Amino acid sequence: MRVGVxxxxxxxxxxxxARAVRFAGGEALSLWHGDSDLQGxxxxxxxxxxxxxxxxxxxxxxxxxxxxxxxxPAAEKGLPVLGxxxxxxxxxxxxxxxxxxxxxxxxxxxxRDQEIEIVNNESAWTSDFSNGERIIIPLKNxxxxxxxxxxxxxxxxxxxxxxxxxxGLNPNGSRNSIAGITNAxxxxxxxxxxxxxxxxxxxxxxxxxxxxFTSLMKTRI
Amino acid sequence: MAKVIVDVVLKDEILDPQGDAISRxxxxxxxxxxxxxVRQGKSFIITLDHEPGSDELSEIEKAAAxxxxxxxxxxxxxxxxx
Numbered sequence: 451m452r453v454g455v456x457x458x459x460x461x462x463x464x465x466x467x468a469r470a471v472r473f474a475g476g477e478a479l480s481l482w483h484g485d486s487d488l489q490g491x492x493x494x495x496x497x498x499x500x501x502x503x504x505x506x507x508x509x510x511x512x513x514x515x516x517x518x519x520x521x522x523p524a525a526e527k528g529l530p531v532l533g534x535x536x537x538x539x540x541x542x543x544x545x546x547x548x549x550x551x552x553x554x555x556x557x558x559x560x561x562r563d564q565e566i567e568i569v570n571n572e573s574a575w576t577s578d579f580s581n582g583e584r585i586i587i588p589l590k591n592x593x594x595x596x597x598x599x600x601x602x603x604x605x606x607x608x609x610x611x612x613x614x615x616x617x618g619l620n621p622n623g624s625r626n627s628i629a630g631i632t633n634a635x636x637x638x639x640x641x642x643x644x645x646x647x648x649x650x651x652x653x654x655x656x657x658x659x660x661x662x663f664t665s666l667m668k669t670r671i
Numbered sequence: 672m673a674k675v676i677v678d679v680v681l682k683d684e685i686l687d688p689q690g691d692a693i694s695r696x697x698x699x700x701x702x703x704x705x706x707x708x709v710r711q712g713k714s715f716i717i718t719l720d721h722e723p724g725s726d727e728l729s730e731i732e733k734a735a736a737x738x739x740x741x742x743x744x745x746x747x748x749x750x751x752x753x
Contacts, residue, residue: 507741514738543741550744552681555688597685597744623686 451667454481454491456521456537458512462499463534463646470646471495474663486516493530493574493666494521496537498591498644508551508593509539518544530574530666531638535591538630538640547631547640548606549598554591555623563655564589564643565617566629573636576613578665584617585658587648594642596624596631606631613639673719674752675731679740680712687711715739723751 453471455478457464468478479491483501488494502511512518518540525531525546533541541547554560565586568579579585598606603625606612614630622642630641645659681687687710694709717731732749740747 506738510738510741542743545743548743550741552686552744553688555686557688557692595686595688599682599684623688 451476451492452479452490453477453663453666454479454488454494456481456483456494456496456517458483458499458501458515460500460503461497461536463497463644464499466644466646467495467497467534470649470660470663473649473660474667476663476667481517483512483515483517486520488517488520488524488529493532493669494524495646496521496531496533496540497646498535498537501536501540504536504593507539507543508536509541509543512536512540513543522546525633525638528635528637530669532575532662532666533638533640534644534646535594535642538642539593541638541640546638547633548602549596549631551591551593551642552595552597553593554595554621559590559592560594560621561588561590562621563587564621564629566614566643567617568614570610570613570632572610573613573632573639573665574669575632575639575641575662575665577668578661585648585661586656587643587645587659588655589621589643591622591642594624595622596628596642598625609634614641614643672753673722675717675719675723675728676750676752677715677717677731677735677739677747678712678750679715679735679745679747680710681744682746685744722753 471478571579615627645662648654648659690709690711
């Protein structure tokens with residue numbers, strides 16, 4: 451299965467995302483922000499980093515790049531898309547996912563191994579987990595606080611669209627300790643901590659993140 | 672010449688940790704006006720070599736609603752200075 455990994459100017463984690471795809475048994479295809487051809491990929495990953503220097507707002511400029519003009523309509527038709535960290539911010543700015551990511555409540559950039567609980571294993575990117583599974587993957591961001599209005603929060607909670615929550619102390623002030631969400635269809639997922647940095651115990655704290663990528667391999671489109 | 676100024680602020684219900692930090696810093700620095708809250712925003716100053724017409728102002732409003740602000744968490748206001 452070919453999975454596209456997008457590189458914006460300022461993207462940092464595209465190589466780890468591509469490696470995670472290969473570890474999961476897929477083929478990673480690099481997609482450049484200035485291109486608008488998805489080259490028939492079966493899924494897309496928007497990796498972490500600081501696209502366009504985080505100018506204006508995180509993800510705000512990336513959202514208007516040519517590659518996003520191709521990804522947005524494809525995602526609306528069901529193409530699996532995973533946004534990690536900055537990628538999650540791009541998905542919110544694109545309105546593929548509701549809410550927004552704002553400054554961490556304590557204003558510090560956090561970089562640590564974080565325990566999260568998978569609370570919805572029905573999305574395209576979480577089906578290889580069991581519900582309630584607790585995993586440890588790196589969290590590293592300054593603007594990771596998930597915020598939305600009460601109506602959106604109710605909608606997310608009542609429709610089982612939260613896919614992961616932080617375990618223990620809420621690290622960044624995210625509403626309801628939300629670490630990741632999905633769209634109504636379950637093909638678009640945004641997650642703040644980094645599964646692609648935890649696919650191999652040699653280079654990460656665990657291999658717990660790998661199941662995000664093996665989940666996609668099991669998804670039939 | 673005219674300046675069109677777009678002020679963008681977080682909506683009231685959105686947590687503003689930067690504003691909160693400023694609010695806590697003020698009394699620590701000896702200021703006595705004791706704010707009940709401080710909200711931090713940003714301004715975009717758009718300079719034109721002419722007075723903006725109503726078509727241009729509505730275009731600027733569209734830019735403010737799509738690019739300059741994120742309507743999910745922010746609101747904006749537009750004013751013109753000569």
